[in-house]
Amino acid sequence: MNRRDFIENAAIISAAAVLVPGLLGEQLAQAQTVDAYALPPLPYAYDALEPHIDKMTMEIHHSKHHAAYVNNLNKALEKYPELKKQSPQDLVRKQGTMPDAIHSAVRDHGGGHVNHTFFWTIMGPNAGGDPGGEIAAAITAEYGDIAKFREEFGKFAAGRFGSGWAWLVYSDRELKLTSTANQDSPLSYGQTPILGIDVWEHAYYLKYQNRRADYIGAWWNVVNWDAVNKIYVTASK
Structure with a gap:
């Protein structure tokens, strides 16, 4: 398995962990969010989805928009360090139980982080066609x-x-x-x-x-x- 294949497969597993409860990957994600959430790397180059999605859109979308959701989620949770022990998907699942001061931030920025992490994973170069x-x-x-x-x-x-x-x-x-x-x-x-x-x-x-x-x-x-x-x-x- 080459490095690109490894990254792509890891991203798929990570997305499943983000979205499906009970996976070992989810526990690993929790262990990595003790201090702060981080922007996950894109599993392909910014120009990999050309000509269907252009390089500039992908670069801005990932490095600016998605990064902003991650940064704003971290800022919102600065006064709630115990919540950073949870995975972002668990925060989003439990947003209705969040303190009023951060409920909207978890919905907007936590949701933005989780949604985009998933989005990058279900796209790729040399893709398309019909499912199997x-x-x-x-x-x-x-x-x-x-x-x-x-x-x-x-x-x-x-x-x-x-x-x-x-x-x-x-x-x-x-x-x-x-x-x-x-x-x-x-x-x-x-x-x-x-x-x-x-x-x-x-x-x-x-x-x-x-x-x-x-x-x-x-x-x-x-x-x-x-x-x-x-x-x-x-x-x-």
Whole structure:
């Protein structure tokens, strides 16, 4: 296994740990957040998703926007060192129990950190195409065929008013489509993300301007279905 493959596989495992309870990786994540949360490295180069997502967008999105969520989450928790012992996914899951002074920060910045960590992982170079494995069978069983699924998913992504995300989630032992506003995470609603697209303008405006539908269409070319399948298999056990 070369270094790039190692990084990509580690990122997939980390995303599953971020989103699926009970994994050893989650315990490791908790051990690494005693002092502060950190921006995870992108598992591929900034230009790796060209021509579908441009290099400048990826660099700004990761090194500026995602980094800001991490930094602001750390600042919000400065007076709550005991909470930094929790993984970011646990913070987001339990946001309803957070002190009033930081509830919004955990929802916005914690959600932004978790959502983006997941987002980078389910994309990749030399990706796209149709899914395989258990996720393909599950999507076909729920939506009839892959084309119909893409159409329905696209409606959630295009129809999200303002900023937010569209998601395929695993909940109550089945797949469901949903969308969330801003940086709200499905984790806060007891759902496990399996696939998600960021439809904030900063995710696509440099290349696609106001053509969100074009961005959504191009995004399918960078979906890493192998990663999505691994996350689904872990979630559905």
